[in-house]
Structures are given as structure tokens and as C-alpha cells.
Amino acid sequence: MEIEPLSLGVPKPIIDALPESDGAAAQDMQKAVDGLEQRLNRALEDADTEADAAAYVVDAIERLETHYERYDEFIPELRAWGQSPIYAIAWRNLQADLILQLQSYDWLASHVDRERNLRLVEDGIRFGKR
Numbered sequence: 001m002e003i004e005p006l007s008l009g010v011p012k013p014i015i016d017a018l019p020e021s022d023g024a025a026a027q028d029m030q031k032a033v034d035g036l037e038q039r040l041n042r043a044l045e046d047a048d049t050e051a052d053a054a055a056y057v058v059d060a061i062e063r064l065e066t067h068y069e070r071y072d073e074f075i076p077e078l079r080a081w082g083q084s085p086i087y088a089i090a091w092r093n094l095q096a097d098l099i100l101q102l103q104s105y106d107w108l109a110s111h112v113d114r115e116r117n118l119r120l121v122e123d124g125i126r127f128g129k130r
Contacts, residue, residue: 003044003045003047003050003053003107004105004107005041005044006037006040006041006044006057006102006105007037008033008036008037008040008098008101008102009033009101010026010029010030010033010094011094011097014029014090014093014094014097015029017086017089017090017093018086018087018090019084019086025087025090029090029091029094032094033094033098036060036098039060040056040057040060040102043056043057044056044057050107050108050111051111051114051115053108053111054108054111054112054114054115055115057102057108057111057112058112058115058116058119060102061099061102061103061112061116064095064096064098064099064102065095065099067091067095068092068095068096068099071088071089071091071092071095072088072092074088075088075089075092
């Protein structure tokens with residue numbers, strides 16, 4: 001089975017929003033995105049079906065959502081301490097953009113929706129049994 005490899009990137013507006021410095025934050029973001037892309041593409045190569053591939057992508061999307069929420073929580077906390085939240089905002093926005101990038105693959109969209117709905121039902125059943 002041939003599955004189209006994923007290509008992810010750090011959007012230029014996110015890089016442009018970072019303060020001018022040595023570029024370390026932009027490099028860190030690019031390394032993180034490259035690592036995610038490599039892990040996802042390895043999993044897609046190993047998947048037996050598109051549905052199996054989508055399950056791995058859904059795992060990644062759920063991790064990205066968790067990271068998004070964590071960075072979002074840092075923003076008011078940093079402001080309260082008089083610190084600039086620009087890096088937390090940039091990392092939060094990167095998580096959201098990566099989710100959108102993953103959802104933009106047509107072959108993946110229906111499988112991801114199906115997998116997420118399946119997980120909601122399984123969680124609801126599991127929670128209901130307690």
C-alpha cells in the first residue's frame with residue numbers, strides 16, 4: 001500500500017512573530033517539526049492500511065492539542081509575572097498550525113474523522129461503565 005508522505009513546516013508568520021535574536025527559537029521549532037514529520041512518515045510506511053496510518057496521526061493530533069493547551073495556559077501566567085509570552089504564543093500557534101497541516105491531507109481527512117469519532121464513542125462507553 002502506497003501512502004502519500006506528509007510534509008510539515010513552520011509557517012513564516014510564526015517565525016516572523018519571534019523577536020529578533022540568534023534564531024535559536026526558529027531552529028528549535030524547525031527541529032521539532034522535522035522530528036514530528038519523520039516519526040509520522042515512518043509510521044505511515046509501517047502501516048498496513050490507511051486506517052492504521054490515520055490512527056497514528058490521530059495520536060499525534062491529540063498530543064499537539066495537549067501541547068497547544070499547555071502553551072495557552074502559560075500565556076496569562078507569563079503576563080502575570082511581567083514576562084513576555086511571545087515564545088509561548090509562537091509555540092501555541094505552531095501546534096495549531098501543525099494540526100491544520102495534518103488535516104489538510106485529503107486522503108487522511110475522512111480516516112482521521114472516523115478514528116476520532118470511534119475514540120469518542122469508546123471513551124464514552126468506557127466512562128459509562130464505571
